[in-house]
Amino acid sequence: MSMVCAIINMELKEIIRNKGFLTSLSSVVMFVGLLLFSSIKDLAVIAKPFMLYLPLVIGLTVGYGLSGRLVKEKTQGVIETLLCTPIKVWEIWLAKTLSISIISSLTTIIVSVIIPLLIGSPITNLYILYLMVVVPIFITSALGLLCLIYFYLGMKQIQVANYIVFFALFITLFMVLKVQLSAELTLKTVSMIVALSIIIILLSIYRVRYTDTERIVTTFE
Amino acid sequence: MDSFLQLLVNSEEKNIQEDIKRCWNLNTVIEVHNLVKEFNGCKILDNVSFNVDRGEVFGYLGPNGAGKTTTLRILLGLIKPTSGEVFVLGENPLDNSKLRMKIGVLLEDNGLYNSLTAYENLDLYARLYGLANAVERRRRIIELLDFIGLYERRDDKVGYLSRGMKRKLAIARAILHHPEIVFMDEPTSNLDPKTRVLIRDLILELAHEEKTTMFIISHNLNDVEKVCSSVAILVNGRIIARGPIDELKKQIIGRELAEVSLEDVYMKIVR
Numbered sequence: 001m002s003m004v005c006a007i008i009n010m011e012l013k014e015i016i017r018n019k020g021f022l023t024s025l026s027s028v029v030m031f032v033g034l035l036l037f038s039s040i041k042d043l044a045v046i047a048k049p050f051m052l053y054l055p056l057v058i059g060l061t062v063g064y065g066l067s068g069r070l071v072k073e074k075t076q077g078v079i080e081t082l083l084c085t086p087i088k089v090w091e092i093w094l095a096k097t098l099s100i101s102i103i104s105s106l107t108t109i110i111v112s113v114i115i116p117l118l119i120g121s122p123i124t125n126l127y128i129l130y131l132m133v134v135v136p137i138f139i140t141s142a143l144g145l146l147c148l149i150y151f152y153l154g155m156k157q158i159q160v161a162n163y164i165v166f167f168a169l170f171i172t173l174f175m176v177l178k179v180q181l182s183a184e185l186t187l188k189t190v191s192m193i194v195a196l197s198i199i200i201i202l203l204s205i206y207r208v209r210y211t212d213t214e215r216i217v218t219t220f221e
Numbered sequence: 222m223d224s225f226l227q228l229l230v231n232s233e234e235k236n237i238q239e240d241i242k243r244c245w246n247l248n249t250v251i252e253v254h255n256l257v258k259e260f261n262g263c264k265i266l267d268n269v270s271f272n273v274d275r276g277e278v279f280g281y282l283g284p285n286g287a288g289k290t291t292t293l294r295i296l297l298g299l300i301k302p303t304s305g306e307v308f309v310l311g312e313n314p315l316d317n318s319k320l321r322m323k324i325g326v327l328l329e330d331n332g333l334y335n336s337l338t339a340y341e342n343l344d345l346y347a348r349l350y351g352l353a354n355a356v357e358r359r360r361r362i363i364e365l366l367d368f369i370g371l372y373e374r375r376d377d378k379v380g381y382l383s384r385g386m387k388r389k390l391a392i393a394r395a396i397l398h399h400p401e402i403v404f405m406d407e408p409t410s411n412l413d414p415k416t417r418v419l420i421r422d423l424i425l426e427l428a429h430e431e432k433t434t435m436f437i438i439s440h441n442l443n444d445v446e447k448v449c450s451s452v453a454i455l456v457n458g459r460i461i462a463r464g465p466i467d468e469l470k471k472q473i474i475g476r477e478l479a480e481v482s483l484e485d486v487y488m489k490i491v492r
Binding site: 002006007010013014017018076078079083085087088212213215218 | 298300321330336337341348
């Protein structure tokens with residue numbers, strides 16, 4: 001586990017010092033700034049149905065932006081070099097997933113606390129608990145799956161996968177707007193999100209343990 | 222009684238033969254027997270066999286697409302051979318974490334973290350290679366940074382270093398844990414002559430002072446001739462020639478050694 005921690009430690013430093021992260025962070029700051037100076041009245045009323053899902057979307061967006069570095073590392077030989085050390089494939093996957101998830105979750109939590117404050121929506125203890133527990137689990141599961149896909153696929157396949165992911169996101173967004181979502185934090189909704197996340201995490205762990213390194217080192221192009 | 226004596230003699234001969242074989246095996250650190258690798262029905266490696274002895278600087282040559290990097294990946298246990306046997310330090314390299322502690326790797330791409338400093342890059346790999354003691358780790362990293370002439374730049378981000386500096390840093394990373402074998406893919410590619418000479422000297426110093434076995438893939442035949450004691454030349458997945466450089470010169474060109482370069486031998490084989 002010390003090897004995983006060593007990689008996480010260095011990955012966090014690498015992400016924070018990277019210009020890409022600063023760009024993502026400034027986009028989030030701009031988004032919050034727009035909300036702050038927005039002249040839309042009753043923003044809280046408009047935003048209320050989305051408050052439950054907004055942290056998930058923010059987390060996924062930030063995580064998706066950061067996970068692109070994994071593709072870059074694959075083409076630059078970082079992953080292959082790591083595979084030549086005593087660390088195992090699943091440990092590299094875990095370290096990469098956790099480091100991206102930590103940054104994405106922290107950004108999401110901060111933004112998701114600031115937004116309700118700005119638009120005057122109440123912050124309940126349950127909402128804080130939701131942000132601290134459920135959101136990080138969901139983000140980790142989604143990013144774990146994404147990292148696994150990036151490990152497996154070649155560059156062209158990744159581009160196709162990106163289009164599919166965006167298409168799926170739009171469809172989901174459309175469905176969310178179409179059906180009347182519960183804006184309340186209910187045990188049922190939270191349980192469903194947690195259960196789905198845990199299933200995705202378990203499936204990813206199962207799959208990554210049997211990952212053939214040949215797939216990773218021969219899929220750059 | 223005679224038959225008993227004959228049996229004893231035979232048994233002693235057999236023991237001597239096994240001892241010789243064992244000694245030979247101890248001296249051989251890389252063994253490749255009838256290696257075949259196919260990708261989607263296309264044969265990349267076709268019945269490749271060679272050995273590398275302990276302390277040897279071995280050059281693995283061939284044109285682009287000959288199968289050099291594929292052989293390297295098989296030796297590193299990153300990909301499975303279709304058939305044939307590979308032993309590195311007497312062990313199967315596939316999914317072998319223990320073996321990876323004993324080998325160092327320099328791939329064609331440096332594989333460095335650009336936003337981390339030179340020191341941090343080496344520190345990460347030192348931890349991965351099991352140098353748990355912080356004082357010992359620091360001592361080794363500083364020793365290596367000094368050795369490659371990057372001590373003054375230790376706190377600079379790798380992204381700001383020159384190509385040659387990055388290459389030297391990647392070499393330092395490969396030898397950080399005192400490996401018994403170092404695999405190098407194009408150690409001097411895209412470098413200016415001065416840095417090439419520096420890296421060549423570094424390889425020779427390692428081979429002579431640390432007694433490290435070197436497996437070098439390179440297109441730069443001038444560099445190979447200066448550092449390698451023997452080579453194998455791979456063409457279309459088959460080894461066409463192998464042996465000590467001087468012997469290859471005699472065999473293939475058949476002229477005085479001083480007049481012939483490795484490039485002459487290589488060009489004659491590849492054509």
